[in-house]
Amino acid sequence: xxxxxxxxxxxxxxxxxxxxxxxxxxxxxxxxxxxxxxxxxxxxxxxxxxxxxxxxxxxxxxxxxxxxxxxxxxxxxxxxxxxxxxxxxxxxxxxxxxxxxxxxxxxxxxxxxxxxxxxxxxxxxxxxxxxxxxxxxxxxxxxxxxxxxxxxxxxxxxxxxxxxxxxxxxxxxxxxxxxxxxxxxxxxxxx
Numbered sequence: 001x002x003x004x005x006x007x008x009x010x011x012x013x014x015x016x017x018x019x020x021x022x023x024x025x026x027x028x029x030x031x032x033x034x035x036x037x038x039x040x041x042x043x044x045x046x047x048x049x050x051x052x053x054x055x056x057x058x059x060x061x062x063x064x065x066x067x068x069x070x071x072x073x074x075x076x077x078x079x080x081x082x083x084x085x086x087x088x089x090x091x092x093x094x095x096x097x098x099x100x101x102x103x104x105x106x107x108x109x110x111x112x113x114x115x116x117x118x119x120x121x122x123x124x125x126x127x128x129x130x131x132x133x134x135x136x137x138x139x140x141x142x143x144x145x146x147x148x149x150x151x152x153x154x155x156x157x158x159x160x161x162x163x164x165x166x167x168x169x170x171x172x173x174x175x176x177x178x179x180x181x182x183x184x185x186x187x188x189x190x191x
Contacts, residue, residue: 001139001149002029002037003055012051014042024164026055026157028150056139086151093134093159097127124167131160 006012006021013020017040021027029037037043046052138144138152 001056001058001146001153002034003027003057003135003139003153004029004052005055006051007053008051012046014040014046016040016042021052025161026153028153055135058139082145082148082151085148086155089152090155093156097130097159097163124163127163128160131156 003026004021005026006023009023011020011022017032017036019027019032029043043052047054134156135153138149138156141149144152
């Protein structure tokens with residue numbers, strides 16, 4: 001696994017590799033093939049210019065499977081076992097997140113949201129640290145197959161992006177056809 005992060009506030013596109021990494025997102029360059037990624041001038045320039053930063057680079061793995069492929073018999077898991085383990089991981093992680101956001105779980109009106117904004121910012125920082133700790137723990141997990149690690153990393157990235165997106169909207173009065181700020185706060189509390 002070779003996880004890199006786009007440090008730009010814009011999508012980073014590597015045309016020669018047919019790859020785009022959204023702003024602030026992480027990506028496993030091993031999905032392209034380690035040799036191909038390491039020999040790409042575009043990737044080298046991106047590192048030199050500070051557009052990409054290494055999050056985690058594991059020793060070279062001789063696996064050509066893409067992260068989107070289902071686990072194989074060599075992983076020792078059937079598709080159903082893989083799905084069950086993934087769902088349990090997701091349920092457990094979301095449950096842990098909810099324990100870190102008690103203010104959101106009980107806030108139900110705008111005055112409570114306004115009163116707790118500072119506490120919310122602190123909680124948000126703790127949640128970001130929790131995501132980073134969970135990613136580090138997954139990177140070192142020896143009991144998981146490559147497919148499981150990639151799937152769990154993708155889940156964490158999706159949830160973190162969702163959290164960031166919703167957090168950025170907290171405190172703004174946004175009127176839409178389907179709700180206002182409280183609707184957005186309810187989305188956050190469902191995390």
